[in-house]
Amino acid sequence: MFGNTIPPPLLSIFSSTSSDPLCLFSTKVDLDLPEDSGIILVKDSDDQRVDIPANDATILSRDPKKFKLRGGGRGGGVGGGDEDEVEAVRRRGLLSKDPVLHIQSPTISSTYVKTLGRALELELPYLHFQFRTLGGRPLMFEVGVQDVSGRVGRIRVSNFQARPCLYLERKGGGKEPGVSKSGGNQDEGRERGNLLGGKGRRSKGPILHLPLALPNSPEKDENVLTRWCSLSLPLAHIMPQFNNPNLLSLKSARALAGERHGSTREEDGPGGGKRGEDVADSEGERNGEGEAREDGESLVEVSFQTFDRFKSISFVKVHANVRLRRIWATDRPDPTLGTRIDELEVFAAET
Numbered sequence: 440m441f442g443n444t445i446p447p448p449l450l451s452i453f454s455s456t457s458s459d460p461l462c463l464f465s466t467k468v469d470l471d472l473p474e475d476s477g478i479i480l481v482k483d484s485d486d487q488r489v490d491i492p493a494n495d496a497t498i499l500s501r502d503p504k505k506f507k508l509r510g511g512g513r514g515g516g517v518g519g520g521d522e523d524e525v526e527a528v529r530r531r532g533l534l535s536k537d538p539v540l541h542i543q544s545p546t547i548s549s550t551y552v553k554t555l556g557r558a559l560e561l562e563l564p565y566l567h568f569q570f571r572t573l574g575g576r577p578l579m580f581e582v583g584v585q586d587v588s589g590r591v592g593r594i595r596v597s598n599f600q601a602r603p604c605l606y607l608e609r610k611g612g613g614k615e616p617g618v619s620k621s622g623g624n625q626d627e628g629r630e631r632g633n634l635l636g637g638k639g640r641r642s643k644g645p646i647l648h649l650p651l652a653l654p655n656s657p658e659k660d661e662n663v664l665t666r667w668c669s670l671s672l673p674l675a676h677i678m679p680q681f682n683n684p685n686l687l688s689l690k691s692a693r694a695l696a697g698e699r700h701g702s703t704r705e706e707d708g709p710g711g712g713k714r715g716e717d718v719a720d721s722e723g724e725r726n727g728e729g730e731a732r733e734d735g736e737s738l739v740e741v742s743f744q745t746f747d748r749f750k751s752i753s754f755v756k757v758h759a760n761v762r763l764r765r766i767w768a769t770d771r772p773d774p775t776l777g778t779r780i781d782e783l784e785v786f787a788a789e790t
Contacts, residue, residue: 453552455538472545481508509543583756588746601650
């Protein structure tokens with residue numbers, strides 16, 4: 440999309456206050472859960488639907504008769520719905536008065552917005568998100584990256600991942616780690632999925648999954664001036680971690696060593712739970728396709744590629760559960776480049 444252009448120092452990819460916020464994005468919603476899964480533009484302060492063409496329920500695959508907003512500004516996720524506390528939150532400026540994109544679902548792997556096309560080819564090394572959580576629900580951001588040699592990989596950041604972990608892609612087909620429908624517990628052992636590559640499909644590369652620490656109940660902390668968060672990803676600095684063998688998941692490390700393995704359902708994860716890592720595809724489970732491997736007879740071959748310097752952003756993907764206000768990329772760490780950007784001033788508390 441941006442491959443033949445010279446990007447400016449600051450490029451906005453998404454803005455919830457624009458006339459067509461999703462012009463660069465496609466949307467996907469879990470249609471099996473019409474009451475709980477949906478994408479909608481609302482005013483953060485009162486949850487009122489924004490009346491613009493881009494917010495049409497048909498376009499966003501939302502069932503307007505069944506969908507119920509949860510974790511919004513009126514109650515859920517803001518002090519549990521107590522009116523006095525919610526009003527106090529508003530007075531302190533913890534909610535934005537502007538439109539925001541509400542992405543909600545119990546199944547984070549199947550409800551998201553993603554940039555259009557095969558590759559953005561955006562050559563800016565810093566990517567920034569401005570968002571707020573929907574209570575304590577699991578959430579995830581995903582960014583596709585490409586190095587100067589053309590190798591591709593994916594960086595995932597979530598609040599349910601316990602530690603940085605690298606999942607390798609299998610050679611010529613098979614399985615690769617995905618995300619459990621609900622986000623799982625805080626352990627990489629809950630990562631599940633099958634290979635998205637294979638016959639007739641392009642390689643998507645390894646996944647580097649990073650943990651995201653978020654404030655606990657900011658609306659109850661008098662020292663917190665806003666419920667909004669800013670996440671900045673220094674992609675050029677993160678890229679070398681694709682070459683770090685110390686981050687390999689247990690399954691990927693064993694496969695790389697050429698060990699034969701059986702069903703990971705037999706391995707106990709932390710806390711006595713079953714790992715289920717690389718066992719079943721969340722999409723396949725939902726569609727009745729793909730089954731867990733139980734035979735223990737296959738020898739997994741994985742590809743550990745050495746990544747070069749960062750070149751470009753391939754795609755940006757935001758999963759449930761967040762309220763999203765802005766996504767932008769810059770050529771340096773400072774997200775505002777020393778300028779005044781009105782859209783970033785949701786951090787200013789009301790007086």
